Amino acid sequence: MPAAKPLTVKSIEAIKAGSSRREIPDGALQGLYLIVQTTGVKSWAVRYRHAGKPRKMTLGGFPAISLSDAREEARKALRMVSEGRDPATEKAEQEPKRPAHMDLMPALLDEFVTRHVAVKNRPSYVRESKRIVEKNLKPKWKQKLVKTVTKRDVLKLLDEIVDRGSPIMANRVRALLSKFFAWAMERDIVDASPVVSIKAPSEEKTRDRILTDEEIRFLWLAAEKLAYPFGPVVKLLLLTAQRRTEVSDALWDELELEGNNQLWVISVDRAKNKKEHFVPLTASALEIIEGLPKIKPAEDEKAKPIYLFTTTGKTPVSGFSKAKTQLDGEMLAIARKEAEERGEDPEGISIEPWTYHDLRRTAASGMARLSVPVHIVEAVLNHRSGSIKGVAAVYNRYDYAEEKRAALTAWADEVLRLVGRAAPEAGAF
Structure with a gap:
């Protein structure tokens, strides 16, 4: 067997994960x-023999x-071995005992969210991770x-989520657990991950659903029946073509409402692609924004309103699944009422399932239908890819x-034409 080569920082960084766990010796030590x-995930270990038995x-x-x-740490450990001592045992004796309850899943999941998820991800992802932990893992x-x-435990959990009709959520749970156990391995809490080799339970296909003109009308009329905050949220999703969390988590400080060039500036921290984004506010969008209540934290009368859409004044709105169910019900009721007025069987009317993200796709498609060039549509959507490349991409910071x-x-x-409403006059606000 050829001698092992000394490891270098460059060679370590170039090593990719394989289908099985590997131990690569350092030829220098x-x-x-x-x-x-x-x-x-990569980590270090020292292998030696003590009292005739292999140790790690x-x-x-x-x-x-x-x-x-x-x-350096390995040399210290091997010197101890040469003195007849067992470095692994002495290390374990010197380290403070970890309280047993800290190795229970609920406590470790909380630590994972605090130390890893909250540090490295967007607020919307942190909130979703917390929701997954509280609803699917802790109970x-x-x-x-x-x-x-065990692997069997994970598979059983994922199967239960799929069986209750949430295959996509099962994918999200698997992905979060994979990250959790990788984090636990890196911190030497566990030796291996039970999620390894478990594939996503469900295939996620790229959606191409856009709402028809009639569905847009049903949606708008249904949104008018929903109270704040969800009715205005849905309208702004459709009018601005921005992502759901970018709209639902919008801050009053992001809005520039004075003068004749009203803007909504989505910061680098909140934009999904980490690119500052300028969204021009049309008269229709401004009319909705001007009608929003400004909710402050109840215990702080002097505080400024933070979120456009909130029920507490402290956190952005949540509960979109419940609101979507209500919205679907209102859309269907409107469609069936109109069918009945035309003399048709209302029970034969249905609306194809849609998602909030489909509103963004619908807006993009609608702008294209109105002959808006593709690179302008991409600028509205804050897409990095597309027809603007190279030097042009650098100098188009203001994005058309x-x-x-x-x-x-x-x-x-x-x-508004589809809905039968008149557009508000520009500059009316």
Whole structure:
């Protein structure tokens, strides 16, 4: 067998995850190994013999522990072995005992969200992760130690979620658990992940659903029947073509309502693609915004309103699934009433399922139908890819402001035409 090559930082970073766990020896120091999990997580370990038996001591994760630090720690451990001591045992005795309850799944999931998810992700993803933890994981594994969670446990949980009619949620749970156990391995809480080799329970197909002109009318009329905050949210989703969380989490400080160039500026922190985004506010969008209540935290009368859409003044609106059910019911009721007035059988009327994201696609398609060039539509959507590339992409930071305003105005006028409403006059606010 050829001698192992000394590891380098470059060679370590180039190592990719494989189909099985690997231990790669460091040719520069016998006994030091780089452990590469199938998830791509990398860590250090020292292998040695003590009292005639093979032993292993985990040093920690890479890159938190660098190559040079790992070699230094490994040398210390091997010197202890040469003195007849067992470094793994002594390390365990010196480390403070971790309270047993901290290795229960609920406590560790909370720690994972606080130390990992909340630090590295957008607020909307953090909220969704917390919701998944509270609804799907904690109730199922509230008394389970993390090291006792098996592949069978995970599969059973995912099957139950699929069976209750939520296959896409099962995919989300699997993805979050995969990240959770990778984090736990990196922190040396568990040795392996039970999620490895478990595929997503359901295939997610790219959607191409757009609402018809008649469905747009039903949607708008139904939104008018919904109280704040969901009715205005749905209208702005359709008029602005922005993402759901970008609209639902909108801040009053993001709005520039003075003068003749009213804008909504979505910051880098809130935009999905981490690119600051300028959304021109049309007269129709401004009319909706001007009608919104400004809700402050109840206990702080001097506080400024933060969120456009909130019921507490402290957090953005939630409960979109329930609102969607109500919205679907109102749309269907309107459609059936009109069918009955035409002398048709109302029971034969149905509305094809749709999602909030379909409103964004509907708006984009509507602007294209109004002859808006594709690169302007992409600018409205804040898409990175498309026809604007190279140097042009760098110098178009303002992203075709006037063209976007014209496109959104034309689309808003078209929506109101379909609904049978007159567009408000520009500058009326």
